[in-house]
Amino acid sequence: MKKIGLLLFSFAFAANSYGQITKQGHTNQNKFKQLKQELPTPNLERTASGKPGKEYTQQKVDYVMDITLDDANTKITGSETITYHNNSKDDLEYLWVQLDQNMRAADSKTPDISPSSIRTKMSKGRYNRAFPEERFDGGFNIMSVTNKDGSPLLHTINQTMMRINLVEPLASGDTFEFNISWWYNINNHRTDGGRSGYEHFDENDNNNYVIAQFYPRMCVYDNVEGWQNDQFWGRSEFALEFGDFTVNITVPEDHMLGATGVLQNESEVLTKKEQKRLETARKTFDDVVVIRTQKEAEKIEKSKASSTKTWKFVAENVRDYAFATSRKFIWDAMAVDINGKTVMAYSLYSKEANPLYGDHSTKAVAQTLETYSKYTFDYPYHKAISVDGQMGMEYPQICFNPGRPDLPDGGYSDRVKYRMVKVTIHEVGHNFFPMIVNSDERQWTWMDEGLNSYMEMLAELDYDPNFPITRGYPKNIVRYMSGDQSRIAPIMSKGDNVYSFGSNAYGKPATALWILRETIMGKELFDHAFRTYSQRWMFKHPSPADFFRTMEDASGIDLDWFWRGWFYTTDVTDIGIKSVKKYATKESGDTVEFVEDTTEGLGFSKNENKYHYEITYEKPGGLVMPIIVEFTYKDGTKEKKTYPAQIWRYDDKEVTKVFSSSKQIESIMIDPDLETADVDTSNNAFPKETANKFDKFKSKIKG
Incomplete structure (x- = not known):
């Protein structure tokens, strides 16, 4: 007892250089400590629940x-x-x-x-x-x-x-x-x-x-x-x-123009034929109606009008204004039913973008409005426009997108099609974040780009269940997160100050939300909380704390550990199997004795009625995440077990769990579906020889 007491005493105290004994202490480094220091103090304008307060202005x-x-x-x-x-x-x-x-x-x-430097060669x-x-x-x-x-x-x-x-x-x-x-x-x-x-x-x-x-x-x-x-x-x-806009835009008389707001003088700027086609489009929900055809646009672009005309718009409760205009523009449209309200989906594009734009642009606009409305709030404006702008930028009710046919016969490859649809969905989606849920883009890029990139994934899968999603799946962020730490910043960084802007502000936060929905919270709880946040902060200015607090408030799940790890640090996920011990049982009267079976592998030296495995999981990575384990039995069946992230609350390095079964295990895999963005899967399989099977399996996983 004396030896034990002295040993404990030596851990609690240490002698300094003068022979004096001083106490050693530390601050709370637990990954599950509450997010109190990082978040601002709630007040009457922004509450502890994450919703606007009674005195919000x-x-x-x-x-x-x-x-x-x-x-x-x-x-x-x-x-x-x-x-x-x-x-x-x-x-x-x-x-x-x-x-x-x-x-x-x-x-x-x-x-x-x-910074800049001389390249040995560059294009003229x-x-x-x-x-x-x-x-x-x-x-x-x-x-x-x-x-x-x-x-x-x-x-x-x-x-x-x-x-x-x-x-x-x-x-x-x-x-x-x-x-x-x-x-x-x-x-x-x-x-x-x-x-x-x-x-x-x-x-x-x-x-x-x-x-x-x-x-x-x-x-x-x-x-x-x-x-x-x-x-x-x-x-x-x-x-x-936010505010109200009255805007008069004077352009050449032969231009076709699209802009934020409700057009006030339709009969003055559109031909009778265009007006009639537009009326048809307003009642057509299942197909695209062409308002100005390619043939008409080609004829117009061959000459230039010397006169001008003025397009008049009124936009209520928008945060910005933009427009697009050209004598080259083809215009098509279709109606979209948003819970009984008709919203118009429009596209403006030159012949150089056809038939790509004609086939997909307006349909992608419509899909975006439908999907985003389903998961957030009904789209409140009367229209959304996609413009052949050959960039990716967003504004209220209008956005500028890339995409031109790339094949010799004037057609387009799947690569070009999916890129155009992807960017169109993303930019139209910005009507929701930040054009309505109006976060501060200058300070917190991820609050619009990251949330929008997550929502974009859902819309892409609605548009095409086999859509080749390139950003948002956990396995797609591994390369970035496991890269050179000197060139990685936490998500909670100002966009101007990060290296990999796309991965930091788009990819990683989208992945974080995907993991929350698919792995940690579940679809029902996540969707309710995300919808609550979206509706609480429509036409208002949310901060990161408002998002974090609302997601917890509306779901009943403490996520402070997740926000801190994924958003405030550059830690990575790496969870592996350190060791596995097998135990047989012996019964003696009222006593059951566990006897370790030391034979190699997972097989037992003799048949048992119950198999007990003591598995030690290690965590070389800094992020705490659930341990998702798949057991494959000798009869070929599988069983999956998920241990919540809180399993790491007492020991951040390793944890031991006993798993018992009536069937003998053949192999064990951690995170078999690549749900957690694990940066090193070499330690995810047991026995080690099954790791090769795991590597082959990974390459087949969708995404």
Whole structure:
């Protein structure tokens, strides 16, 4: 007893260099400790349950805009009246406006923040972009900023942000109206890159325009960030307020145009034939109706109108505005039934994108609206448009997507088809996240891209049960998660500061949600919680804490361990079988004795009525995850057993469990369906010789 006591004493105390005995302690490193330090303190605006509180407030911004597209000079000119509603409890000394186009200004600092080096060879086009003789100037030219009465309004421009210097603070509950007029040169997004711009076609000297970030936009002010006025460096996207838009867009008379909002002057901008076809489309739910045909578009694009026309739109309760216009556009449409409400799915595309777009674009839009509405909330707007923009970007009710036929006969390969459908579903899906569930993209990219990438998987499988999903299945994130740790950041990182942007903000969070639904929570609990989050934060500004708390609140499952591991660290999953012991039993009166059978393998030295296996599982990886074990019996049958992640709460390195059966086991596999993103499966099988079978099996798994 003395020896034991001294041994315990030596663990609890240690002698310092002066011979004094000091206590050794540590902070709570348990993977299951609560997520208290990481999450903000709940308050009356954002509650501990994850839903908006009784005192939740949100600003509102209304815009009235007149926009003119100068096709000959590829230039946008605009004027706007902004009405800012201060619904917060704070008096505001100044207002902040986003000037995103300044990222393309001649003096922009964006090119200066990225490292560069000389390549021994590069294409001439890439060389010209990297070393232009004269740098393209696509920044805003602010012509005036005035008060409601037309008097000058003091303002300060700081790169992509403009501060409106108020004479006196804007009191809580008050509104402020002011005007801005501007112009800028439109970039060729096909040669110079960008999230909007034009694509030039040498044939007939035409342009397709996909226009966004084209107007000075108000920053978000809330109780989480205050003013969200982080500079726009080109990657991390946007934080925006909801409001009402009245927009008049003047373009060449022969252009076909699509935009955010309800078209107010349909009879003025569409031909009688187009109006009639559109009416047919509004009643057609099972097929696509062509409003402007390829033949008609080809005829129009051969000449240029000298006159203009103005398209008039009104959009209520949207956070942003975008449009697309070209004389080349074909237009097709179909109606979508969203729980008894008719929503229109539209596509605008040039002949270069047909027949790919004609076959799949509008149908992919319709599928997205149906699937997302099923799992979140009914799509509230009247339309969704997919535009042949040859990029992937999203805005309320309209998005710009890639895809052109790639075969010599004008057809398209499965690779091109699936990529186009994938991006279309993803970008249309952004109507839900973040265009309605309005998270801060500048700060938390994963809250829209990750959630949307997860939902995209469900829509893709609805569109085609054999859809080749490339992002979201656990096995597809293994390569990234097991990579060089110096080039991996936690999901909870600002998008501008991560290396593998796609894997970090899209792939890993989508995988995390897939694992939650399929492996940890189950479909019913996950779907209810995810729907609850979506509906709680429709047309509001959720933060990460609101998502984490709502998922737990609505499911009754403590997920703090999961959020911490998957979102706050770069830990990986690696669970293996360390050892297996077999035990036979001997009965002696009222006593049962376990006797270890030390013969090699899983077979017993003699027949038994009950087989007992003491299995020690090891966890070299940092993530705690369920242990999913598949036992294959000698008669060829299988049995699966799942131990919850909490099995690791007392020992983060290894745990021993006894498994008993009336049948003898032939082999044991961990995570046989690759559900947990295990980065090293070499320790997943017992006996070791069955590992080869496991490797062959892995290659056959869907996804």
